[in-house]
Amino acid sequence: MKKILVLSLLAVFGVYLLEVLFKIDFGHQFFLHGVKDFYLTTSPDKMGVANVVTAIVVNFRGFDTLGEVTVLFLATTAMSSILYKGRHQLGERAVLFSSSRIVMTGSKLLFPAIILLGAYVFIHGHLTPGGGFQGGVIIATGFLLMLLSYEDYKVSHVALSLVESLAGITFASVGLLGFLNGGTFLQNFLPTGGLNNLISGGVIPIIYIAVGFKVGAELTGLIYTALNEKD
Amino acid sequence: MEFKLFDLSIVEYAFFITAVLIILIGLYGALVKKTLIKIVIGLSVLDAGINLLLISVGYVKSGTAPIFSPALIKDMPLTLENIKKLSEGMVDPVPQALVLTAIVIGFGVTAVALSLVIRLYRHHHTLNIDEIKNLKW
Amino acid sequence: MESLTFSQKLTQFFLSWLVLFIAWLGFTSTLAIQEVITGLLVSLLIALFTSRFFVCCDVSIFAPAKLFYVFYYLFVFLIELIKSNLDVARRVISPTLPINPGIVKFKTNLTSEYGRMVLANSITLTPGTLSVDIIDDTFYIHWIDVKTLDPVETHREIAEKFEKILLKIF
Amino acid sequence: MVNMIIYITLGFMITGIFFAVLRFIKGPTAADRTVALDTLTTIAMALLVLLAFVFKRFIYVDVALVYGVLGFIGVLVIARYLEGAL
Amino acid sequence: MNMIYIVFIVLLGGALLTFFANRISGLLRDTFFLLTILATTVLFFTKIHIGDTVSFTLAGLNLKWGLDAFGWYFSLIVLGLGTMAAFYALSYMKGKDRLGYFYFSFLISILSMLGILMSHDLVSFFIFWEVMTWSSYLIVIYSGRNVQKNGINYILLSALGAYAMLTAIVMVYANIHTLSISEMINTYPQFSHVQQVWLPVLFLMAFSVKAAMMPLHVWAPGAYSDAPMAYTSVFSGALSKMGIYGMVIVFVSMISYLPDDTLFKETFAWLGAITAILGTLWAIAQDDARKLLAYSSIAQLGYIITGVAVGTDLAMLSALFLAALHALFKGTLFMAVGAIERQTGTVKFTEVTGLIRKMPWTFIASLLAIIALAGIPPLGGFVGKWMLYESLINSNHYILVIAIFFASTAAFLYCYKFLFGFFLGQEEKEWENVKEAPALMVLPMLILAAGTLVLGTFPGILLKPADAAMQTLGYASTEGHLWSMSILFNEWGDQVLLRPLVYAIAGTFLFFLIILTVKGWKNTRYVSTKDISSSGEVPLEYENLTFSVNFYQPFLRAVGPVMKKRMIYYYREFGSGMEALFDYSRRIYNGNGQTYAIYVMIFLVIILLFKNSIFG
Amino acid sequence: MVGTPVLFIAIPLLAAFLIPLLGFVWKESVRILPGLVLLYLLYLAVNLMGQVAHSGTIVEVIAGWAPPWGINLVFSPLTGLLTTLMILMGFIIWIYSYRFKNIDFREAVKYFILLLMMITGSVGIVLTGDIFNQFVFIEITSISAYALTAFYKGRDSAEASFKYLIIGSLSSMFLLLAIVLIYSQLGTLNMADIADKAHLMKPGFKILALIFFITGLGIEAEIFPLNGWTPDAYAQAPGPVGAAFSGIVVKAGVYAMIRVIFTLFDVSGTHQFLIIIGMITLIIAEMAAVKQDRLKRMLAYSSIGQMGLVIVAFGIGTEEGVFAALFLMLNHAIIKSLLFLSGSYLVYNSTEKYIHETDGLAKHLPITSFLFALGAIAIVGMPPFAGFWSKWSILSAAAHSNMILVIVLILSVSIIELVYYFRVVNRIYFFPKQKEVEPKRPTINALIAMSILGILILVIGFYPDSVTGYLHSASQSLLEKGKYIQDVLSTGQLFIQ
């Protein structure tokens, strides 16, 4: 009964949604006077940022990203708050089987490389499809790999929140520096450099590196909290 | 080497249909499934569908990623006209930026949801949502 | 992890720096000066924190003999890999081929952690075998067509050709 | 010639993906599905690199690498979960 | 600063000071309380003159306060009774706790009543009306008895009325963009016909609640009897008159413009009469003196409402006169009950008897008040009733006269019950040591009772200001012509013309009373109610053999069917029906998060399906 | 120059990132810093309000890109008023929670971060001029709210939070869908730009986007039947958080919805629709509130009802109606917060929070009880307290638009409201105290917080003109759609860089 109700509700919803979506001229330039052309030309031309998505994420819509970083920060805080068990420390991870030696050895070898890959991804956020979030996620998965393989692997909470906070403060401070430099919040105040050089795009790489650190630390913290969550 | 994959017009609206289907499947999971975990999965699927929809809105036929990489620019002088010409072959970067944000937000919500599920399981010793309704009326 | 002398640690550190820097060069695929300097710095930073994971090696890994064996090993491995793929092709195309699956065990002579891992991976990629577990020095291998249940025989059948070379390297 | 070979290669890969997806759907065990996923990861990596070549965008290769890393660790996570260790 | 402000500031400040002084010392508190009310009274009657106004702007609304003759007349009731009650309260409330709270509410309610009387705009009127409601509510629940029942009943019905009034006010405001009451009255004829009907209905709803008119009276018995008697006298005597005050304005300014076929006046007159009859009957059935007086108040207000509704010059005058008079005698009676309650600890007729010798002054005050209430000459009640009958007859409301007469006659029954139940009858051992109430309680009673006596002979004292008040409302001056219409008064109305007749009746009555009393005194042996040796049957301890038990049993049996289902029953039924509905409706929130999510989808789908009609 | 609107977001974010660090150094700073931040922001808000009154709406661009290319913040009389209100409420709630329940240091860090972020998110929702940015702020608010709802362990808070999260996720879905539809048509996300070009959208898109917005934001604005989460969340969250929900978070939700309806799209029938759903919300919520036996749940339903009333007032659509709605929002924020804050102490030591557990507490907690009673009287609209003026304005707005039925319904519902509030107050004052209940005396900071709210109620009640001026200019600024568009889009035809 409930299923039928839900299915019919979803059917109506889907039909109405698709009806409208079919009116979109798919894959064509259909915007009236959209903002995208401005972004596509300004980013390489004026900002020296090859990856326009990054220019948007970090600069044009950098405010979103600041919020997004905050969301992630809040998610970590929320998760540890929700799972926090008061004065008792987190329990030791009780693991039925230790991981295989092969996986352990492999993880040990791969871990630094994965961290390096993460760093590569967020350092090149303005040049390649990478970016702070992607890089951060990769770094966190590196830690995930270690946590999977070694049940006694410890991540320092203090270090994590230190990195997290410092990265967040960097982001916000760079924003405020733009503001104090006589511009507006998050406004670029550094030379933009040559397109496709590593050092280009003004404050964008700085922010993206901070984001990378922050996301990496936050996701690691999330994973760590979740893995240690055992009754 | 000239190479053209195939003309996407055959599947013009496949993206939208797929996205909407994914949204509906996710919604179905969230609205009907009894297990908390499945509900959370439903919500994640829902998120994925929306992100797909968002990204397809920005698609431009045979457009490429909006990245002015050296290989793309080749030896063209970087004048405004050239940039404009290049940018015509690029997909809309805005939805991509939005999707990035939406994904991260969806991830955060999922993390919170899962930790709530853990709490609920600890408290009620069940994952059945029909048995978790101490709060009502 | 066993405690190391300072010079061992230093070697370890420089080694991991080097490896990471090479990886960086691989990632960036360029020798642009900005990239190289950044790469040096980044790999230095990461090496500082992660060098303790490289417990195996010392500078001797660069000895020419070892390098030779490395390439020799790669060659042997590649041959085995192709053989195994042909075997897979055969089986996939006609799954009715006679099989006699089972899990067999043997003891390895390798002592190095890395050596064992490489051996296990090689076994996984060679015809009809798949490493299931290593407990201490015993390998447990899933074998599609079990030819023998005797560990020594098994060792010879599955691992010996790799092990010989690996013992030279590690 | 080149086009044809790329077409054929793509055809093979997509057929491979098709079968892997079938296995993924069919199961029957979670381990089987994960095997399918693992296979899919590798095929997709190769596919991404090939597409990067097709579209002449070197930057897509990075995507393949990251995809591979995440897929690999994902499979390890699932494997560890299946062992009952998470 | 204008004197009007000062009066309000004095009252408000005095109330606050009293409230906080309670923390410091009882004496200080009492002093502040008394000073406040006295200062207010003095300031009001000396410094504020009829015609004074102030106006100011608040929240973008033009508000205006001022005093006119009509308001002045009612202020007389409020402040007069208020002062008496304040003196009384000092003694009556002695030793009770939360006195700061009580006095604060007392003063605020006085303030609110003055505010109502001085409001020249609707918003101020409404605000003071609400302040009056909650301040009196605070006192109703002061005792802590039945707060959930009586308190909620009172606040609920008051709110019903107040919101009806608020609806009317916003309708007026939307129409004429002004809040001035006189403006409203002036422009009333220009309103649409629907509004011309609805406005008075809504206003009257509010006023009927406070005036305890059937069927909106259900709060009154509980509220009157639960409030401390020191306040109930004000409550019943003055506060309920605010309803009358409003009604008069509505009737004079609105109802009279309606076409004759609207039957408005007749309906209201009849509602008043029915209220009078039923109130009387209910009063008779009470064993609790507070309840008896409460129902009696309802009945008395019924007369007044009838008078207002009939609305001829004389009827209106009689209503105003009765309103003041009711304040006097009902104030006295509530005070008397309070005195008895304080001295004996109970107010049940079945428990207390024979207090005549223990509390003689209380008895005398009660006697006077009862006589006034019953409308027996020579007290003021007689004058008021007479005027009412006369006005009804003059306007050809013969059936109403019969109804009112029936109610008045039946009222004798409870009057007698009151006197007999408390004061006459056997004296009981139990009440041997009862003393007369303190002077501070007795004096206000006596003063008020004396007031009825004076007014019985010199009604002009009140009739003149009442006449002035009516002129404010647009009646032609009644002096000179009105009196000539009545056989009761002399030319100027300041004396009762039929004095000889009045005195004759009174003399006869008094004579018999004395004879009977003296005779009874001599020939009666005082025994306990338990001592019924003549029948040879010793009653059990718990049997209450006071003759007050089932006092009017035969009578009650006769009117039984009427009494059986009281109005409150229907309210209760309605209330529980609503609560069941509410309980059912909240089950929408069934606790299942998924269901809530489905609601969201249902909401969406409904809008989607009807989007063309919703967003046409 | 004391600052610009962006500081409302930047400073708290900086503080939130800083709190864990400072915690390592000095534990108490974790509690103090949010207060200092809010105090500064309050000062800033008041200053900017003055500036706005003097020289008109402030439009601040971010990252140097003029609208519609960059994100911008709009500090208009309307948004400024709401911002000031939210910051003020936030500050008061901070005072109150300074030592509310003895949570340990690690919990305090999280609590204050989440609280600060919930406030900041709500402020962001109000200030931003970009729909996607608004979505981000909604998510910031929501995630903080989920976590704060589930803050206490050992009761059913996780259940409440989970329900909130499910419904909240649906809300996000609808918002994103609406954004997709708009972007696919106009290629822009800037509100003013959208408002300017909305007529160019194909009709189907406009209606559907509006419907998705109403559904998505209706969830935040607690419209029936989208409000299943509300009573649970309000009742299970810590007291100050409940106050923040009703005083800050809902307000932001309502604002977002109203902004969409009044500024973004001009669709006929929307106002009537608002009135209908507002009325239904009001009626159902008040009916449910009567039957509650738990205090905070009752307050929650009452809060929903009030929001319904706000929606109705907005639905009237005239300047008077908007004025009434804003006035109601203001009063409700103050009064309901007071009720939550004082109510929390009345049921402090109870796990079930039953109303009958407050019996007779007036003797033990005289000030708390008094403030609760004051709040109760004020919220039912008894003059001369704050609630009356808003009730009056909404009624007179309805009367001016000839909506007699609305008036009658509102007043009938007010009677219900009166009943359940007075029942509680009666119990507090006149019932004998229950033996097993151990009253907890409020801490001094809690008393201060509650007293400020009480004083505000009295001030607005006796001197409503202290706020009506701001409210009038705020309501005008909501209705002047053209001016909004012009203010934002004229901030610079080209980018500043």
Added chain:
Amino acid sequence: MRDILEIIGLILLLIGGIFLFLGGLGIFRMPDTYNRLQAGTKATTLGGMSVILGVGFLEPGWIIKAMVLVIFIAFSNPISSHALARANYKRKNYPYLKGGAEYDQYREVYVNQENKEENK
């Protein structure tokens, strides 16, 4: 030179495509999980490496990156397959044995290990 590279690249592409196809088909057709793993991991490793190298030959500038990917595949694929096989066994999905119980020499170890770990 370029042509030769191109031809090598194309051949590698073709081989890779075939083996990737076989990998997919293999995991679809093989009878049990272990056999599927066997087929899948070998074929996709070679296939993936081959395709990527092929691209590297076709576009010589990419060869370094391609090598990184190849190394990664060679390294990660067997590990993940091994981990899956082990996990599958520990979930008590024992392999199909034609020749009887003695063909599973891991069983006793596993049972012992399980007891030991549970006691711990």
